[in-house]
Amino acid sequence: MIPNPISPEINIPEVIQNIPLQHYLILSTLLFVIGIIGVLTRRNAIVIFMSVELMLNAANLLLIAFSSYRSDSSGQVFVFFIMAVAAAEVAVGLAIIVMIYRNTRNTDIGFLNKLKW
Amino acid sequence: MSPLLLVLIPLLPLIGFLINGLGFPHLPKGAVGIIGSLTVVGSFVLSLLTFSAFLAGGSQPIIIPLFDWITVGSLNIPFSFQVDQLSLLMLMIITGVGSLIHIYSIGYMHHDAGFGKFFAYLNLFLFFMLLLVLGSNYVIMFIGWEGVGLCSYLLIGFWNKNTSFNNAARKAFIMNRVGDLGFLLGIFTIITTFGSVEYLEVFSKASSFQVGDPIIITITLFLFIGAMGKSAQIPLYTWLPDAMAGPTPVSALIHAATMVTAGIYMVIRSNVLYSLAPSTLEIVGIIGGATALFAASIGLLQNDIKKVLAYSTVSQLGYMFMGLGAMAYSASMFHVITHAFFKALLFLGAGSVIHAMSDEQDIRNMGGLRKKLPVTFLTFFIATWAIAGLPPFSGFFSKDEILAHVFEHNKLLWVIGVLGSLMTSFYMFRLLFLTFFGKFRGTHEQEHHLHESPASMTIPLIVLAVLSAVGGFIGVPEALHGSHRLAEFMSPLYDGARQANPSAFLATTLSHSEEYILMAVSVGVALIAAIAAYVMYIQKALVPAPDSEEKSALQNVIYNKYYVDELYDNVFVKSTKTLSNAFYSFGEFFIDLFVNGTARLINFLAGLLRKTQTGSTGDYVFAMVLGIVAILFWKLLL
Numbered sequence: 036m037i038p039n040p041i042s043p044e045i046n047i048p049e050v051i052q053n054i055p056l057q058h059y060l061i062l063s064t065l066l067f068v069i070g071i072i073g074v075l076t077r078r079n080a081i082v083i084f085m086s087v088e089l090m091l092n093a094a095n096l097l098l099i100a101f102s103s104y105r106s107d108s109s110g111q112v113f114v115f116f117i118m119a120v121a122a123a124e125v126a127v128g129l130a131i132i133v134m135i136y137r138n139t140r141n142t143d144i145g146f147l148n149k150l151k152w
Numbered sequence: 153m154s155p156l157l158l159v160l161i162p163l164l165p166l167i168g169f170l171i172n173g174l175g176f177p178h179l180p181k182g183a184v185g186i187i188g189s190l191t192v193v194g195s196f197v198l199s200l201l202t203f204s205a206f207l208a209g210g211s212q213p214i215i216i217p218l219f220d221w222i223t224v225g226s227l228n229i230p231f232s233f234q235v236d237q238l239s240l241l242m243l244m245i246i247t248g249v250g251s252l253i254h255i256y257s258i259g260y261m262h263h264d265a266g267f268g269k270f271f272a273y274l275n276l277f278l279f280f281m282l283l284l285v286l287g288s289n290y291v292i293m294f295i296g297w298e299g300v301g302l303c304s305y306l307l308i309g310f311w312n313k314n315t316s317f318n319n320a321a322r323k324a325f326i327m328n329r330v331g332d333l334g335f336l337l338g339i340f341t342i343i344t345t346f347g348s349v350e351y352l353e354v355f356s357k358a359s360s361f362q363v364g365d366p367i368i369i370t371i372t373l374f375l376f377i378g379a380m381g382k383s384a385q386i387p388l389y390t391w392l393p394d395a396m397a398g399p400t401p402v403s404a405l406i407h408a409a410t411m412v413t414a415g416i417y418m419v420i421r422s423n424v425l426y427s428l429a430p431s432t433l434e435i436v437g438i439i440g441g442a443t444a445l446f447a448a449s450i451g452l453l454q455n456d457i458k459k460v461l462a463y464s465t466v467s468q469l470g471y472m473f474m475g476l477g478a479m480a481y482s483a484s485m486f487h488v489i490t491h492a493f494f495k496a497l498l499f500l501g502a503g504s505v506i507h508a509m510s511d512e513q514d515i516r517n518m519g520g521l522r523k524k525l526p527v528t529f530l531t532f533f534i535a536t537w538a539i540a541g542l543p544p545f546s547g548f549f550s551k552d553e554i555l556a557h558v559f560e561h562n563k564l565l566w567v568i569g570v571l572g573s574l575m576t577s578f579y580m581f582r583l584l585f586l587t588f589f590g591k592f593r594g595t596h597e598q599e600h601h602l603h604e605s606p607a608s609m610t611i612p613l614i615v616l617a618v619l620s621a622v623g624g625f626i627g628v629p630e631a632l633h634g635s636h637r638l639a640e641f642m643s644p645l646y647d648g649a650r651q652a653n654p655s656a657f658l659a660t661t662l663s664h665s666e667e668y669i670l671m672a673v674s675v676g677v678a679l680i681a682a683i684a685a686y687v688m689y690i691q692k693a694l695v696p697a698p699d700s701e702e703k704s705a706l707q708n709v710i711y712n713k714y715y716v717d718e719l720y721d722n723v724f725v726k727s728t729k730t731l732s733n734a735f736y737s738f739g740e741f742f743i744d745l746f747v748n749g750t751a752r753l754i755n756f757l758a759g760l761l762r763k764t765q766t767g768s769t770g771d772y773v774f775a776m777v778l779g780i781v782a783i784l785f786w787k788l789l790l
Contacts, residue, residue, distance in 0.1 A: 148766070150765070
């Protein structure tokens with residue numbers, strides 16, 4: 036049993052110890068980077084949105100991992116906040132995408148280039 | 153002596169200026185003329201009252217403080233007036249002759265569109281001139297000094313649609329300014345030497361200096377440079393003939409009777425300082441004599457009636473300075489007074505002639521006017537007799553007194569003075585004969601319009617003629633069994649100078665018979681010149697040649713005023729213009745470099761930066777990601 040670094044009298048449960056923390060880190064980072072690549076390279080507005088959600092969820096995952104390992108529930112509370120914000124953001128963002136579609140009849144962001152020098 | 157009455161003397165013309173200046177578009181012409189003249193007449197009456205109060209009070213100088221003006225460290229310059237013999241004499245002349253000229257202007261300027269403006273400017277001029285003579289220190293004199301220069305500019309360039317008149321006004325103002333620089337330097341030296349500018353303080357401290365002290369010589373030289381500019385002496389005299397561009401009452405008031413005498417007033421006021429600097433007085437005398445002769449020679453050949461009178465004024469001012477050079481202060485003041493009378497009369501008479509001749513000023517086109525303009529002719533004749541120095545009119549007494557003092561002082565200058573007197577008499581009688589005698593040489597149109605001037609113009613002429621005739625009797629010398637009341641009256645002014653330099657105030661060494669001989673010489677010379685003019689212009693009926701005819705070389709030089717104007721133009725004006733052009737282009741280059749350069753730089757940078765606005769959303773997202781990476785890099789790894 037490995038003692039909890041914050042409060043040594045509490046032990047980290049066996050179940051969680053099976054997957055080391057570094058794995059979670061790498062997974063989160065990978066997800067985040069994939070999200071970024073999606074935002075930068077895809078042309079479909081909805082796919083860009085999905086990539087943004089992916090980035091948010093990567094952050095969520097890492098927060099929960101650390102919360103479990105530290106037995107500190109403030110991480111999970113923060114995840115709740117992020118989810119609420121993500122939901123609101125999706126609502127607004129999808130409304131904008133609907134308006135884009137109504138004006139340009141497709142969701143390709145390459146057509147939104149009029150605000151140039 | 154109530155201070156209020158004294159303050160009203162300069163204040164009344166100022167009020168007149170404000171009323172006329174602000175209200176002339178709304179007031180009827182008659183009201184403007186009456187207000188303008190009444191203020192000056194009021195000042196004259198008050199001056200007379202002040203004079204009688206002064207005499208009754210025992211002829212003590214009175215200082216009337218008005219308010220504390222400048223106090224810097226230990227230098228205190230109050231705004232106060234000084235009433236003594238000199239300021240009173242000047243007051244009465246300025247307001248008296250001034251009121252006559254105002255009344256004259258009502259008639260002369262009647263048809264002019266700028267009637268109200270004219271009276272406003274005249275009143276402003278009187279205000280400044282009165283300030284000049286009433287001030288109790290050099291700085292208030294300087295305010296008046298500058299102010300009359302300004303009004304001279306405004307009045308010379310009165311008909312401002314004409315470019316040559318504007319140029320003449322500018323020339324007068326700039327030449328005056330050159331003199332004013334000297335005056336200012338003199339004031340500064342006075343402040344550093346004496347720590348004050350009040351007359352009484354400066355003069356009492358000055359009497360402790362040695363005769364010929366270099367500081368006093370410097371001060372007096374600087375002040376004299378100011379007088380050279382204001383009173384049109386060589387080399388700063390060329391503005392006065394050009395100033396004839398202004399209306400004739402202006403020439404009479406400013407350039408004959410009042411402003412140009414400010415220099416002489418200043419020297420007489422500073423007689424303590426000048427008596428301590430005999431070398432400066434030598435210079436003053438020489439310049440005065442040279443100017444007297446030089447200007448008289450130019451006047452011999454001029455054909456414009458006002459130009460002859462202008463050169464005559466420069467010449468007579470030279471006489472006054474010659475008198476000052478011989479330390480004959482009272483004599484010079486006497487000549488100032490008599491000159492004010494007959495020169496104003498001459499100018500006003502000339503104005504009457506010009507008015508009658510429908511604005512013709514060339515005497516070659518006049519002639520035989522004495523029948524049509526009897527009053528003008530008679531008054532002009534009296535003035536000519538006076539200026540030639542023939543007895544018993546006023547010019548004789550004042551000019552002779554100056555010449556007698558100059559004879560004692562420097563025989564060569566006396567000879568120059570007599571020569572100048574010869575020329576004066578000649579050109580004045582020439583003017584008289586060509587204008588009023590002989591056949592009329594003008595056009596038919598002009599002949600039809602010939603008429604005597606209205607009463608508003610002839611009454612001042614008559615008053616001035618009476619004054620020119622009898623004005624000399626205030627200064628009858630002892631040799632002619634007079635008591636010379638003027639010299640007696642002014643004598644207390646020189647107490648300080650007498651203390652400082654007693655050798656300069658010794659009684660005259662001339663015997664009565666010597667004085668009689670001197671008088672006979674100057675009168676004889678004037679009579680000979682008058683007879684010569686009579687022979688040439690009445691018996692032989694010569695008329696000056698028109699400009700197109702060839703003249704001899706000497707005549708050409710004199711007729712072109714010895715080419716002094718051209719000399720000044722090439723030496724001073726052209727070089728100043730070249731310098732100013734050089735500065736202009738140089739400055740323009742640098743200012744353009746900085747100001748336009750900054751604009752161009754910003755333009756360039758903006759041109760580069762705007763290329764980042766590509767419009768494509770992907771690029772913006774990419775930029776955002778780059779920014780986030782940069783921040784993270786900064787925060788976490790540095």
